[in-house]
Amino acid sequence: MRIAIFDFDGTLYSKETFQLLMDHLKDHPVHGPKYKPFFRKILPLYIGYKLKIVPEPTMKERSMQIYAGALHTLSKKELDDYFLEMKDSMREGFNVDVINRLKQHKDEGVHVMLVSGAYTSLLHAVTKGLGFDTIIGTDIPFTKDGTFNKDISIYHIQGKRKNEKIMESLAGNEIDWANSFAYGDSLSDLPVLELVGKPVAVKPEERLERVAIERDWAIL
Template structure:
């Protein structure tokens, strides 16, 4: 089986998901009062990251935790609906060249996967019409009665964690890695890109572009 693995932020979606999430909360007709509390909690974390005392991976994971906690009054169904509100604005930012590649892979019978650090429920909400065979994202922990489990920590899917989840998901299959594809835009996508024989750097940041040029990878 061949696979095609797509990143979301900066790849399928040309912008940054977390920026949109922040703006959505800030201007939301119902939930905007929660933004002040969220901002007060995330600001010291962001400052720590900018002055290089907080690693980027820690900053991202804690940011996802703080954002989810800001919406702790919402049930799972309400949170799914909240993410669905962003569908149209996010789809307007989709990279059409990447979607063409996605559709071609589907036509060719390739198993297409979306693997991202974004919330899984958000990914499902905004890509439901694209026909991914599988979506792997960051899960928000809920209790059995559908409330946010504030005692559980979010496990942010990033870097090598993406590879772990991919391998777990495909464990029952024999994968033709040499003829498989991966799409990513940032240096942090390197572990996934190195899994396959046909990596594609999508509008890559400088560090990834350098690697892609050195290794003669395709650049979209």
């Protein structure tokens, strides 16, 4: 079994999801008033990150928690609908070359996976119809009655956590890693890119580009 693993931000989606999430909340006709309290909570975290007091992984995870918390009054169904509203604007930012690679892999019978730190519900909403066999993202915790569970911390899928989830998802399958693919744009994608025999750097940031050139990886 061959697989092709796609990152989302900067790879399939050419922009940054969290910025779009912030804009969506700020301009939302119903939930817009939630933006200022959200921003007041996230600002000290962002400042701490810029001052190198807060590590980037911590900043990202807490940001995801704060954003989800701002929408804690929404049921799971309402939150799914909220993310679905972003589908058209996000699809305008999809990388056509990456979409073509995805279709090519599907035609060749490769198992295609989307692995990202973005909210799982958002990933399902905006990629519906693209044909991903597996989608791994950051889950928002809900109670059994479908309300946001404030007592459970969000486990942000990033770095080596992506590898953990990939392995969990593929457990019991024999994977031809040497002939499998992975697509990413940043150095944080390195753990996933190193899993496969055919890594592809997509419009890579400078640090990943240096690695790709040194290791003779494909660059898209």
